[in-house]
Amino acid sequence: MSGAMRDFGRADLLGAEALGEPGARRFRLFARGRRGETASLWMEKEQLEALSVAMERLLAHASGRMALRREASADHGPLPSAPADFPEQATVEFVVGQMQIGYDPDEEMIFLRASSVDALLATDTPSADDFDPEISIAASRTQIANTSADISGALAGGRPRCPLCGRPMQEGHVCDKQNGYHPVGLN
Numbered sequence: 001m002s003g004a005m006r007d008f009g010r011a012d013l014l015g016a017e018a019l020g021e022p023g024a025r026r027f028r029l030f031a032r033g034r035r036g037e038t039a040s041l042w043m044e045k046e047q048l049e050a051l052s053v054a055m056e057r058l059l060a061h062a063s064g065r066m067a068l069r070r071e072a073s074a075d076h077g078p079l080p081s082a083p084a085d086f087p088e089q090a091t092v093e094f095v096v097g098q099m100q101i102g103y104d105p106d107e108e109m110i111f112l113r114a115s116s117v118d119a120l121l122a123t124d125t126p127s128a129d130d131f132d133p134e135i136s137i138a139a140s141r142t143q144i145a146n147t148s149a150d151i152s153g154a155l156a157g158g159r160p161r162c163p164l165c166g167r168p169m170q171e172g173h174v175c176d177k178q179n180g181y182h183p184v185g186l187n
Contacts, residue, residue, distance in 0.1 A: 006092050008033035008137045010109065014147050016048060017081045018154040023168070027154060029112075029147070030082045030090070031137050039135055040090040041114055045155065047096060052151040054101050055144050058110060062103050062141065079157045080150035092135050094118070100131065109138045 013032035018025045027048045029041040043051070097120030100113045113133035139147070160168070164177040 005133050006037065006039075006135045008037060008039065008135065010034060010138045010140075011143060013083070013086075014137065014139050014143045015080060015082065016147055016150040016154050018079065018157055022157070029096075030086060032086070033137070037092065038087055038090040039092040039137070041135070042093070042095045047099070048151050049155060051099065051101070052148045052155075055110075055148040055151075058101055058103055059141055059145060059148075062105070062108075062110075080153045094134065097121070098131050100133065107138075108141065110141065110144045112137045112139065 008031060010033075011031045012034055013030070015031075016027070016029050018027050020026055025045075027043050027045055029039075029043065029048070029051070031039045031041075033039075094114075094116035095118075096114050097117035098115045100111075102111045102113075103109075104111065113131075113136045115132055115134045119132060119134060162168075162173060162175055165175045
């Protein structure tokens, strides 16, 4: 899709979800534009988490507050998911290579722009200056706050992280920070 940017304008729908079983999940940001086009932007867990942090910081900056980060909770509610009428194959679908987030104070809109891994790999020496977005989505502060909450919910639905080394915990987890001694148990 390189070369032609899709401008969704203001999104009617924006959210995030994790698909699959913990340990083998895929993550996506999904959107529907006002003209009915849809997008599935596939990301790594760490990319989605970084996007959530950026969203929270931008919201705090736009409102003149400090950024408060939601803590993960073991008692998460139902996991976020795309609505039942969201198509299996979106109009625009790719694995995200680069993403930008920005705020227009005049319109009070937040913009997400993304390009694919394929576009990033097609560049000889990729840099931030070479960013050529393939999709642009505008959203309100409320939509961004809700999407950040969706991301937190999607991330919380996976394997718990070790409080010492940060790696996913599973049966037989041996923490490097403990040099293999005193294994940390699953709660």
